[in-house]
Amino acid sequence: MPRLIRMDASGHSTLAQWTAEDQAAFELAAGEFRQQLEAGYIGVLDQGEGTATQVRELPRDADLVILRRPIAGG
DSSP states (O other), rough: OOOEEEEEEEEEEEOOOOOOOOHHHHHHHHHHHHHHHHOEEEEEESSSOOEEEEESSSTTSSSSSEEOOOOOOO
């Protein structure tokens, strides 16, 4: 089951789950994804083996999408 998680102080929190058949659950997940982006989070699509790609829309067919804060650097 695809999941949308947010990395946070507890490690991570599951924000949404959906199935390919459940349009309503996916729309709720997509809305939550947009809200988190507006709050400053970055969405990344986990591609396994330490690889991820930034996404700006929630992919329906993703297994795992992670929201995280930008990394501060100098």
